[in-house]
Amino acid sequence: MALTFTNDYATISTTEYSLPTDSTSREAQTDDCTLQVFLDLSALTATEEFVVRFYEKYASGGTQRLIEEYFFKGVQSKPMFVSPAFILGEGWDVTVTKIAGTDRAIYWSLRKIT
Numbered sequence: 001m002a003l004t005f006t007n008d009y010a011t012i013s014t015t016e017y018s019l020p021t022d023s024t025s026r027e028a029q030t031d032d033c034t035l036q037v038f039l040d041l042s043a044l045t046a047t048e049e050f051v052v053r054f055y056e057k058y059a060s061g062g063t064q065r066l067i068e069e070y071f072f073k074g075v076q077s078k079p080m081f082v083s084p085a086f087i088l089g090e091g092w093d094v095t096v097t098k099i100a101g102t103d104r105a106i107y108w109s110l111r112k113i114t
Helices: none
Strands: 003-012 033-040 049-057 064-073 080-082 086-088 093-100 104-113
Touching: 003 093, 033 049, 033 093, 049 086, 064 093, 093 104
Parallel strands: none
Antiparallel strands: 003 104, 033 080, 033 086, 033 104, 049 064, 049 093
């Protein structure tokens, strides 16, 4: 088993932003892994709201579906979000989207066990 860390950031707007592709182009990831996502939400102010979404296919060739979503509004009492670990591999993605407020730079780390 290998542990990999992908650390980056982006200015998040109202366009859904894919963390694995580091772009607004969503592309199903097919590497088998256990994934945990760390997000630094310390820049959020009282007027801002963001959503983080996790997607996966039920089987190879299936349709990618929303499996979990988390909403963050205003200043965060815990500014570092750590997702539960997800076992993925059929066609997954993780996205961040601004719902309200100002575009913000969000730093993240994708931590995978493969």
